[in-house]
Amino acid sequence: MVNKLFLIDGVRKFLLYLIARMLISFFTLIVGLLRHQYNKGIKKKGVYQMERTLVIIKPDGVRRHLIGRIIQRFEEKGLAITEMKFATMTKELAQEHYHHLSGRSFFDELIDYMTSGPVVYLVLAGEDVIDIVRKMVGATKAVDAVPGTIRGDYALPGTENIIHASDSRDAATNEINRFFPLFDTKKQKSEIVHPE
Numbered sequence: 001m002v003n004k005l006f007l008i009d010g011v012r013k014f015l016l017y018l019i020a021r022m023l024i025s026f027f028t029l030i031v032g033l034l035r036h037q038y039n040k041g042i043k044k045k046g047v048y049q050m051e052r053t054l055v056i057i058k059p060d061g062v063r064r065h066l067i068g069r070i071i072q073r074f075e076e077k078g079l080a081i082t083e084m085k086f087a088t089m090t091k092e093l094a095q096e097h098y099h100h101l102s103g104r105s106f107f108d109e110l111i112d113y114m115t116s117g118p119v120v121y122l123v124l125a126g127e128d129v130i131d132i133v134r135k136m137v138g139a140t141k142a143v144d145a146v147p148g149t150i151r152g153d154y155a156l157p158g159t160e161n162i163i164h165a166s167d168s169r170d171a172a173t174n175e176i177n178r179f180f181p182l183f184d185t186k187k188q189k190s191e192i193v194h195p196e
């Protein structure tokens with residue numbers, strides 16, 4: 001009799017366990033479907049999972065009154081500007097920013113150039129924005145920069161080449177944090193609305 005009761009109790013527990021597992025699976029499926037639909041809706045509305053990149057209009061770009069024309073290119077492309085700042089770079093920040101070039105013969109000249117006057121810092125956001133902006137910026141050396149790119153249209157041979165743009169996700173994160181130390185990535189992390 002006692003054995004029978006234990007058996008019934010065991011079967012009941014097993015059934016409850018099965019029902020609980022089925023309910024969990026069912027809710028997981030529903031949540032997955034809802035998230036899928038939500039993401040589809042977001043894409044349709046022009047809101048994307050996005051990347052960010054740091055752009056610097058260098059001192060020669062500012063001196064040559066190219067700020068407006070450069071920003072216009074990014075706006076016309078449809079990229080969102082999420083941060084913007086006008087300031088002169090300190091020597092310490094310039095050395096940190098170009099630390100990977102510290103052994104090169106042109107390093108001191110590069111630091112003098114980057115600290116020679118105010119620059120414009122921009123954070124641009126959008127899908128694949130890092131690669132898109134690098135393509136818009138063009139090759140480092142003026143002789144290689146294709147016409148139609150910013151450097152191709154405005155830069156001549158030498159250290160001065162108008163503009164900087166992050167070249168990878170890691171670089172973008174480091175550079176945004178370097179020049180916008182109060183930047184709150186969490187605040188705007190998930191989505192950004194593109195300009196119409």
Ligand code: IDP
Binds near residue numbers: 110139140158159167
């Ligand atoms: P990037 O700006 O296209 O990413 P990097 O190789 O990271 O190119 O170089 C950083 C900056 O250092 C360049 O934008 C340019 O101002 C300067 N630079 C790079 N290579 C040379 C060079 O061979 N001679 C003089 N200046 C250079």
Ligand code: MG
Binds near residue numbers: 167
């Ligand atoms: Mg670089």
